[in-house]
Amino acid sequence: MSLCESIATMELLHLVFTSLKYTSFALVTSLLLLIAYRVTLHPLRKYPGPFLASISDAYAGFYAASMSGHVQTRQDQLKYGKIMRYGPNRLIFSSSRALKDIYQNERIAKSYVYQYTSVTPGVYSLFNVVDKDAHRFKRKLIGQAISERSMKAFETTMLEQIDIFLHILAASSGSPVNMTEKLKRLSMDIVGLLAFGVPLETQTDPRNRFLISAHAFGNFRSNLFMQFPFIRATRIYNLLERLATADVLHYFSTIEGIIASRVAEDVHARHDLYSIVADQMNPDSEYLKGSEIWAEAVFFLPAGADTTATCLCAALFYLAHNARVYERLARETRTTFGAGEDIRGGPTLASCHYLRACIDETLRLSPPGSGTLWRELSTADKLGEPLIVDGHVIPPGVQVGVNMYAHHHNEEYFPEPFAYKPERWLEFDTPAAQRKQMLDMFVPFSLGVRNCPGKAMAYQEASLVLAKTLWYFDFSFAAGDLGKLGAGNAKLGTGRERENEYQLYDIVTATHDGPNLIFVPRVRSENASADL
Numbered sequence: 001m002s003l004c005e006s007i008a009t010m011e012l013l014h015l016v017f018t019s020l021k022y023t024s025f026a027l028v029t030s031l032l033l034l035i036a037y038r039v040t041l042h043p044l045r046k047y048p049g050p051f052l053a054s055i056s057d058a059y060a061g062f063y064a065a066s067m068s069g070h071v072q073t074r075q076d077q078l079k080y081g082k083i084m085r086y087g088p089n090r091l092i093f094s095s096s097r098a099l100k101d102i103y104q105n106e107r108i109a110k111s112y113v114y115q116y117t118s119v120t121p122g123v124y125s126l127f128n129v130v131d132k133d134a135h136r137f138k139r140k141l142i143g144q145a146i147s148e149r150s151m152k153a154f155e156t157t158m159l160e161q162i163d164i165f166l167h168i169l170a171a172s173s174g175s176p177v178n179m180t181e182k183l184k185r186l187s188m189d190i191v192g193l194l195a196f197g198v199p200l201e202t203q204t205d206p207r208n209r210f211l212i213s214a215h216a217f218g219n220f221r222s223n224l225f226m227q228f229p230f231i232r233a234t235r236i237y238n239l240l241e242r243l244a245t246a247d248v249l250h251y252f253s254t255i256e257g258i259i260a261s262r263v264a265e266d267v268h269a270r271h272d273l274y275s276i277v278a279d280q281m282n283p284d285s286e287y288l289k290g291s292e293i294w295a296e297a298v299f300f301l302p303a304g305a306d307t308t309a310t311c312l313c314a315a316l317f318y319l320a321h322n323a324r325v326y327e328r329l330a331r332e333t334r335t336t337f338g339a340g341e342d343i344r345g346g347p348t349l350a351s352c353h354y355l356r357a358c359i360d361e362t363l364r365l366s367p368p369g370s371g372t373l374w375r376e377l378s379t380a381d382k383l384g385e386p387l388i389v390d391g392h393v394i395p396p397g398v399q400v401g402v403n404m405y406a407h408h409h410n411e412e413y414f415p416e417p418f419a420y421k422p423e424r425w426l427e428f429d430t431p432a433a434q435r436k437q438m439l440d441m442f443v444p445f446s447l448g449v450r451n452c453p454g455k456a457m458a459y460q461e462a463s464l465v466l467a468k469t470l471w472y473f474d475f476s477f478a479a480g481d482l483g484k485l486g487a488g489n490a491k492l493g494t495g496r497e498r499e500n501e502y503q504l505y506d507i508v509t510a511t512h513d514g515p516n517l518i519f520v521p522r523v524r525s526e527n528a529s530a531d532l
């Protein structure tokens, strides 16, 4: 290299270093200015909350990554109170007034962060569509598949799957059964049949079981993006997905196969979601992954499966933990129905008030969607008046929400918030005024136009599974450490130390493990075994 070339190289390096120095300086200064603004001048500066949350969404992102956002939000709420700044532009509330002002308010829409959960950019499902007109259209259509009426038509299919589940329990012959595994499979098979009439058969055949973990992976990603939107911009997650290419491709080809096999049949060959939406959401055979039906499928399957499975796992955990509740529910079930096969939807099942109370108390203690459902003033709002939530003027661009888990453990409304007390929901056991106050605060399915349309299906499935399981079996925790799976303990960290609380890991829906239960068939008569 000649002297001239060396000098030119050095000058270039000098230029690069100088630009880097000034760029870093500019970046650090802007960052410090932004932090200073968020802390001292921002319109939300007066609200209490964790300092780190006030300067960055990374705070919520950290807890989303550890799947403990719900637990931490409650801890923070105990410290900072019922209105908390939980991000530079975010406020979390906890009151019945706030619930109404946020979720039953026509001026409010889902936050833009929901759109970050879409698998194909620009193609939205019922869950993540923000535009109000597009939502109304989808909701009307898809709501038909999971309405109470539709559930009546679907009940026989649901019962067939529950029978398979009961046989699996009977075949366990006293060995511990991990209920998360079994119930996630049961609910996945049910929702697969409801969506596309496809027998996924995860209960009996391992081939499609990977769908369950694939959905958990997708939901984890969605939660991270919603709590810490910046992470989406970094595209780190896309890199991770590229590393898992084989799994992602396997997932896509399976969903493609499911949709394609249904499309090959006559639209009205069976009563399922597809038969209802097919005319309006035609799958694009060239690019199925970019179609609306695809977007609906990848949301509908986990939305319908994970949530109900969580409710059932938690219910069995609390029943095994609370002998008095277990006995009362067993008595109600076993005296109401003469035979296990008589347990079907209808007035007799609806008359099992204690069963309903047990499900509701489970949904209060362990809401399957335990996080904060972010909302903001709709871009379509033209009123020109400030948005008011619980008496507070919400500045433009600020997201508001109620955290389901923290809210359901608010001691002011639910005395002994961590106790499993189904009686609190019963007319004769709890004074009317207190019950009314609790009912106003009890929102596991959310409220308003974006509430859960799968509520009827969830109660039907949960009621049938619980009643039938208790009719055919007695159950208890497995012995020793195995029987502690799913329970809290001090090693899991602050807020997770209660042994009587079923531990959920928030990923929009929830992941969990256990409980490990031992099942003993209750009736050994010939009729009973034939029944099963």
Ligand code: HEM
Residues within 6 Å of the ligand: 126, 127, 128, 139, 146, 191, 300, 303, 304, 305, 307, 308, 311, 363, 367, 368, 369, 373, 444, 445, 446, 449, 450, 451, 452, 453, 454, 455, 457, 458
């Ligand atoms: C115990 C069971 C369930 C619980 C606790 C539950 C809870 C919820 C909650 C809290 C939301 C609002 C989410 C948000 O605003 O971000 C929601 C929405 C939704 N759920 Fe459920 N869900 C359950 C079961 C189901 C089932 C069985 C289905 C269907 C098969 C379903 C389908 C949906 C759909 C489609 C939405 C989006 C609705 C919209 O945005 O208009 N859910 N659910």
